[in-house]
Amino acid sequence: MKLLALETVFMIVVVTSVLLLIHTTTKRSLVVSILCIIFGTCMYASPFVVMKLVIQIKSVEFMPFTLSLASFLNGVCWTSYGFLPFDINLLVPNGLGTLFGLAQLVLYTCYFKSTSNKDARAEVELPV
Numbered sequence: 001m002k003l004l005a006l007e008t009v010f011m012i013v014v015v016t017s018v019l020l021l022i023h024t025t026t027k028r029s030l031v032v033s034i035l036c037i038i039f040g041t042c043m044y045a046s047p048f049v050v051m052k053l054v055i056q057i058k059s060v061e062f063m064p065f066t067l068s069l070a071s072f073l074n075g076v077c078w079t080s081y082g083f084l085p086f087d088i089n090l091l092v093p094n095g096l097g098t099l100f101g102l103a104q105l106v107l108y109t110c111y112f113k114s115t116s117n118k119d120a121r122a123e124v125e126l127p128v
Contacts, residue, residue, distance in 0.1 A: 033089040040093030044075065044100045051107055059115045060108050068108055072101025 014035065022028045050063050075097030082090030 037089060037093050041096050044071065044093065044097030047071065047100070047104055051104060054107055054111055058111055060111045061115055063104065063108060065108055068101060068104035072098065072105055075099075075101050 014032075018028050018031055022031060047063070047068070054060055054063050075094050078090060078094035079098050082088075082094055
């Protein structure tokens with residue numbers, strides 16, 4: 001809950017600062033687009049923590065394939081869309097997201113065989 005409040009306050013400060021301190025639409029767009037590029041790249045780079053763990057323990061137990069695939073496909077779609085009007089603000093974070101997603105998929109294929117296939121149902125104890 002504290003994180004949500006902090007994010008809300010941050011957004012209010014950004015919006016207020018941009019509206020009050022920057023007077024032209026071009027400069028406002030530049031400031032907001034730089035912030036969006038930074039945060040979009042951070043969003044795509046966040047799985048690097050899990051990727052480090054995968055390399056350390058040599059197992060993809062904590063990195064789901066579907067999430068990695070979805071991240072890659074999302075990056076591909078938005079990067080493709082960024083080429084249509086050639087919008088650098090779409091291309092930079094989503095192009096990086098495509099590369100980060102591809103890195104996750106490559107890492108998954110490298111360590112998939114070393115992950116033991118446990119039967120999840122065997123770990124659940126049901127009352128008799």
